[in-house]
Each structure stands twice: as C-alpha cells, then as structure tokens.
Amino acid sequence: MTEKLYDQDAYAVEFDAKVISCEAYQEKKESGYHVILDRTLFFPEEGGQSPDKGTIDGIEVTDVQIKKDVITHSLKEPLAVGETVHGIIDWTHRFNNMQQHSGEHIFSGIVHSRFGYDNVGFHLSDNIVTMDFNGVLTADEVREVETAANEVIVKNLPVEITYPSKEELKTLDYRSKIEIEGQVRIVTIPGVDVCACCAPHVKKTGEIGMLNVQSLSNYKGGVRISILSGFRALEEERKKSQVISSISGTLSANQELLPELVEKLKQSNQDLKYKLAQAKQKLVEQKMKEIPADQENVLLFETDLDTPVMRNAINGLVETHAGICGIFVEKEEGGYNFIIGSKTKDCREIATLLREKTGARGGGSAAMIQGSVSAEEKDLRELLA
Structure with missing residues (x-):
C-alpha cells in the first residue's frame, strides 16, 4: 500500500x-x-x-x-x-479540483434531500463537472438547487472527514455510488450532505467561492447536469462576459437588447436566404430555357446552389430531355456535389461508373442519384458523354 x-x-x-x-x-x-x-x-x-x-x-x-x-x-x-x-x-490544479468536488457534494446532497434522487454518475475533468441523477429535474428546480448550493457556500460550513467503523456505518445514513471494500472515508457537510468519498476537499464551504450550473439535459431516464465551481466558474463567467461584450459592440446594442436583436437578425437572414433561393431558381430556369429542346444529354456546372434548387432543376430537365440530366455544383474544398436524373437511363449504372472512374461517393434510385465527386469538369463531361 x-x-x-x-x-x-x-x-x-x-x-x-x-x-x-x-x-x-x-x-x-x-x-x-x-x-x-x-x-x-x-x-x-x-x-x-x-x-x-x-x-x-x-x-x-x-x-x-x-x-x-x-x-x-x-x-x-x-x-x-x-x-x-x-x-x-500543482496546487492551482489541486485546489480547483477540491473546489469542484466539494461543490458537487453540496449540489448532489441538496438534490438527494429535496427530490430523493441519487447521483449515479460523476465525472470531474480539468474543464467541467458532470453529474447524472436517476430522476428528472426541471430547469426551474435546477436553478433552485443552484441558489441553495450557493447559500451553503456563503454559510462557510465545515467540511468534515471521518473514518467510521463498520458498526458505525450500519447506522449512518450516507450517499455512496458504489459498494466499498475496506475502510470507508466519509465526507460530511453538516445539514447538507454525508457521502463516501476518497478525494481531497476544501476545509470550509466558503473556499468554494461560487457554483454555476452550465447545462441541463435528459439522460437515461434522468438528467445530466454540468457545473463549475470556484475559480473555474469565475473564468467561465469571464469568457461569457467577453463574448457578450464583443457581440454587443459589433451590433452596437446594449446587452439586455441582444436576445431581441439576434432574433430579428435570424429572421432577416432566413428571409434573405429564401429570396436568394428564389433568385437562383429563376436563374437556373432561364438557363434551362436556353438549352435546345432536341439536346439529349444536359450537364450544368454551377456555383452556390442549394440542394432543393438542384433537385427542382433536374425534375424539370428530365421532362424535356431524353438522356442524362445532371447538375454539378462546386464545393469550397474542391470538386462537386451533383444530382443526376433520367427517365430513360438507369442512374444507378451512372453512379457505378462515377464511383469506378473517379471515386465518387453517393447513390440513389434508377430515376435519380445524388453525391459528390472530385474531378475536373472536362473529365466529367467526357465520361458522361
């Protein structure tokens, strides 16, 4: 040992x-x-x-x-x-971990006493603390626990370490995530939590400083809650404040107005996207009208087209052209996204050809295929001719 x-x-x-x-x-x-x-x-x-x-x-x-x-x-x-x-x-790392772990004990102890849920999963990394509880908590309930935890911190209660005998353990009501063999180490925060634990803790709750809930999500029939305490919580709040201040400066708006302004920008962006999609659709339709009606195969190479626009164009082209109809749209990283359709050819055979000759990825039905390919326009035209 x-x-x-x-x-x-x-x-x-x-x-x-x-x-x-x-x-x-x-x-x-x-x-x-x-x-x-x-x-x-x-x-x-x-x-x-x-x-x-x-x-x-x-x-x-x-x-x-x-x-x-x-x-x-x-x-x-x-x-x-x-x-x-x-x-x-490394004392900074050690003390940060002590703040996190003691904060977790307070939070879990309050959840256990108020709601009867157990902490069935715990992870303390260098970045975050996660707790899994075997029962559901609402956002309002989590906020209440967060407030209560900070009230415990302010009270500056002692954090007591004891090593009860087996006989004493039989009568002691304490939290324990697993069955423990040998000597059990008990960490007690009077009136708040009694839990078996092997880790270092602060001497008094006031040393934790603060506790903030970072996230809440449903998890395996219960909830997973992430928290930060002490200096890590302070640093996270600083980062968030800097981000908010930066956005506020960029948008020339007071912080309290940011939610409303962001919602307006989001709606405006959606409206612009819709108008742009309509304009692209009309542009492609105009190009389609200029294609001779007796042209059997049609291959269009375009930039910046959304998938719905591409699909609508192919649906229109296959009605008036008997061969292969395809649209290839340039990707930022090179190559093309494509949709190919035909009413007379089996497009799955075309997918196989592209896969074998160019390493293209994708697939679909006999009537239409979709995918991506890294090849030059000239080579693709020759291959599909």
Missing part, C-alpha cells in the same frame, strides 16, 4: 518519498516509466476525478493511477530505485 499523504493534509504541496520501483512502459504511442513511491501527495484518477499534476525531482508527472491501494506515477524519465525523491504537486 502507498501511504496517501493527501488524506492526511489536502493542502500540503511538497513531500519526500522513497522510490519503491521504476519500470519502463510502452503503450500505443506513449512511453515512459511507471514509478511507485512509498508515500505520495499525488491524488490518482479515482472516483470519477482526474489525477493531480506536478513533478517528482523536477520530472513532470503525466498520469497517476491506483490499483489495490498501490499508486503508480507515470513519468517521462526514470528514477533510481531506493533513492529519496522530492515531489511537488
């Missing part, structure tokens, strides 16, 4: 330890050394939380894993077995 120094003091940053083993590894495209110490401050990836970051003797720790109470550190360079080494954890 590795001595877990983070259990003894979640606020400690540096430590000394003895190297028990150091073994080279090669996994897919990554390689390095797996190092086991007799003791460590590095919290491993466990309980849905990402591992600590930092260095050991100046070498970056790229990963930390735990198996059967033995913690393994991944490093790019080896360490001498038997030597005493000095480790330093």
Whole structure:
C-alpha cells in the first residue's frame, strides 16, 4: 500500500518519498516509466476525478493511477530505485479540483434531500463537472438547487472527514455510488450532505467561492447536469462576459437588447436566404430555357446552389430531355456535389461508373442519384458523354 499523504493534509504541496520501483512502459504511442513511491501527495484518477499534476525531482508527472491501494506515477524519465525523491504537486490544479468536488457534494446532497434522487454518475475533468441523477429535474428546480448550493457556500460550513467503523456505518445514513471494500472515508457537510468519498476537499464551504450550473439535459431516464465551481466558474463567467461584450459592440446594442436583436437578425437572414433561393431558381430556369429542346444529354456546372434548387432543376430537365440530366455544383474544398436524373437511363449504372472512374461517393434510385465527386469538369463531361 502507498501511504496517501493527501488524506492526511489536502493542502500540503511538497513531500519526500522513497522510490519503491521504476519500470519502463510502452503503450500505443506513449512511453515512459511507471514509478511507485512509498508515500505520495499525488491524488490518482479515482472516483470519477482526474489525477493531480506536478513533478517528482523536477520530472513532470503525466498520469497517476491506483490499483489495490498501490499508486503508480507515470513519468517521462526514470528514477533510481531506493533513492529519496522530492515531489511537488500543482496546487492551482489541486485546489480547483477540491473546489469542484466539494461543490458537487453540496449540489448532489441538496438534490438527494429535496427530490430523493441519487447521483449515479460523476465525472470531474480539468474543464467541467458532470453529474447524472436517476430522476428528472426541471430547469426551474435546477436553478433552485443552484441558489441553495450557493447559500451553503456563503454559510462557510465545515467540511468534515471521518473514518467510521463498520458498526458505525450500519447506522449512518450516507450517499455512496458504489459498494466499498475496506475502510470507508466519509465526507460530511453538516445539514447538507454525508457521502463516501476518497478525494481531497476544501476545509470550509466558503473556499468554494461560487457554483454555476452550465447545462441541463435528459439522460437515461434522468438528467445530466454540468457545473463549475470556484475559480473555474469565475473564468467561465469571464469568457461569457467577453463574448457578450464583443457581440454587443459589433451590433452596437446594449446587452439586455441582444436576445431581441439576434432574433430579428435570424429572421432577416432566413428571409434573405429564401429570396436568394428564389433568385437562383429563376436563374437556373432561364438557363434551362436556353438549352435546345432536341439536346439529349444536359450537364450544368454551377456555383452556390442549394440542394432543393438542384433537385427542382433536374425534375424539370428530365421532362424535356431524353438522356442524362445532371447538375454539378462546386464545393469550397474542391470538386462537386451533383444530382443526376433520367427517365430513360438507369442512374444507378451512372453512379457505378462515377464511383469506378473517379471515386465518387453517393447513390440513389434508377430515376435519380445524388453525391459528390472530385474531378475536373472536362473529365466529367467526357465520361458522361
């Protein structure tokens, strides 16, 4: 067993330890050394939380894993077995994770006490915290929980860590996501939450600072909620504020008027798209009228046409031309999107020909095919002639 120094003091940053083993590894495209110490401050990836970051003797720790109470550190360079080494954890990363995890306990505890739902899925990455609850919450209910969570934070309640005996656990009402073997570590926020947890936490709820809900979605019969706490929540709010300020400046409008203005711009954009589509339709129809009626095959090469316009054009062309009728529209990245139709030819054979000769993609019915192709206009005309 590795001595877990983070259990003894979640606020400690540096430590000394003895190297028990150091073994080279090669996994897919990554390689390095797996190092086991007799003791460590590095919290491993466990309980849905990402591992600590930092260095050991100046070498970056790229990963930390735990198996059967033995913690393994991944490093790019080896360490001498038997030597005493000095480790330093990334305190900013550690404290951010502590804020997130303690915030999650508050949020989940409130949901459990008010609605009776369990947190059945938890993930704490370097960017977001997600919680899956086995019951449905409305947006209004989530806002209520968010407000209540921030009220708990303001109260600056203690976050207590205890190790109850098996007998004590039998009478203790606590949340636990999985069956736990061995000693159970209980994290208690008085009057708010009691939960089995292995991770470092803040000493008092006031250190969390703030908690913001980022998203709510239905998930497996319940809901998935994403939150951010502390400095990560502050940074996310700054980003959102910068985006809103930028949009406000671009549109020369006060922030409170942005929703209404954006809705108007959206409607205006839809109206313009409709008018443009009508204009393109008329332009193509004019070109179609100029094609000799006795011309059997018709191939049009155009730019910037929508699929409905292309399809309408083909439907019109096959009524007056007996051969192959096709429209090819240039793509930004090169090549063409195409629709080909015919009342006398099997268009599936044309699709096969294009696929074999040009690597075209797509398909359809005997009457009409649709797809994309990377080829020159000259080559396509010769091929379909």
